[in-house]
Amino acid sequence: MRKLLAISRKELNVFFHSPIPYISIGIFGLIIGYIFNAFLAKYLIVQRQQMMFGGAMGGGGLSIHVLLQATFQNIHFFLMLTIPFLTMRSIAEERANQTAALLFTVPLRVSQILGGKFLSLMAVMLLYIAYTAFVPIFCFVYSTPDLSMVLYSYVGLICLAMAYVSLGIFCSTLTKNQMLAGVLAFVFCISFFLFGVLTRDSTHIVAQVFNYLSVTGHVQNFFKGVFSLKDVMYFVSFSFFWLFLSHQMLEGQGWR
Template identity: 35%
Template structure:
C-alpha cells in the first residue's frame, strides 16, 4: 500500500506540474457555475410567477436547482474523465518507462491503485469546486441537505467507475489522444444506453438500460440511496481495475 501511495503522489505532482489540472479546474468551474446560475435564475423566475398567480405551495429548491445541477455535472464528467485518464499508462508506454514499471519490484495492484487513486483524487478536487455553489444555497435558502449529499456520493461513485475503465483503456495504447477518445466513446455509450429503453421494450434493451450510468445515477440525483446502484458502481470500479491488471500482466510477459 505504501508503494501505491508514493506512486499516487507522484502522479498528482505530474498533474499539477502541467497545465492539465488547472485547465480542467477552470473549465469545470466555468461550466458548473453556468449551470448553477441558469438553474437558480429559472427557480427565481418561476417562484415569482407562482407568487403572482397566487401559488399556495413554495417551490422545492432541491427539485428545481440541486437535481438539474447534479445531472448536468454528471454529463460534464463524461468530457473530463477521458482527459484525466488518457495519460496514466499511455504516457508511460510512449516515453518507454512502462517497461521499467513492468519489470520493477512494485506489484501490479500497487501500480494500478496508485495511478487510479491519483486520477480519482484529482476528480474529487475538481468536483469540490461545484460544492462551493451548493453552499450558496444554504446561505440564501433552505435546501434539504440529504439529496445534495446523496447526489455527490453518486457523482463520486460514477466517476470512480468511469475512471477505472479509462485507466484500463490507457494501457491499450501509447497514444494519449487514442486513449482519451476510446474512454470518451465508452463513457458516451454507457450514458446513451438508457435512451434505448425509451424506444424498445425487448429484453436486450432492458439489459442495455441497466448498464447505463444514467439509470443508476438518477436515484442519487433525487436523494435516493439504493444499494443496487451502489453495488453497480463498485462493480464497474472492480471490473475496470481487474481489466487493467490483466493488461499490465500481459505487458509484463511481453517485457
C-alpha cells in the first residue's frame, strides 16, 4: 500500500508541476458555468410563462430537478471529453521517457503501478467534480431541490469518472504515443456514450445488449435520483474489466 501511495503521490507531483491541470480545470469550470447559465435562463423563462398561463400549458410544470438533470448530463459529457486528455499520458509517457524501465525493475507489482495511477487520476477527477458544486449550491440557495437526488447525481459522476479513467488507462497501455492513446480513449469513451443514446428507444435484443453495456443508461438513473446497487456494480465491474486488461497488457513483455 505504501508503494501504491508513493506512485499516486509521484503522479500528482508530476501532474501539478505541469500547467495542464490549472488550464483544464479553468476551462472545464468556465464551460460548465456557461452551460448552467444558459439552462438557468431558459428555465426562468419557462417558469415565468407557466406562472402567467397557470396550468394552461399542460404538464406538471418544470421543476428545478429538470434543470439539475440537464446540467449533470452536460457535466457528464464534458467529463468524457476531458478524461482522455488526463489519462493519455499515464502509461504511454512512462514508456516514451523510458521511466517504465525504473517501474519494472523495482520491487513493484503491476497492480500497484496501475492502482497508484488510478488513485491519483481519481483524486484529480474528484477535484474536477467538486468544482461543479457551484451548480447545486446555487440551486439550494434559490430553491429546494431534493438533496438525495443531488447526492446520487454526484455518486453517478464519480462512477463515470471511474469508468472513463480505467478505460483511458487501458488505452494508454496500448501505445507509446500519448496523442494516439488520447484519441483512442476518446473514441472508446464516445462509443460507450453513444451506444446508449442510439439504442435508447429500440427494443431489438442486440440494441438492448448495447444499451446495457453503455454507460449512459446507468448514469441516467443516478441523475434521476434513483440509486440502485445494480448500476454501481455495473460501473465497478466496468472499471475492473479495463484495469484487468491493462494489467494483462503490462504483464506481457512484448513492449519492453
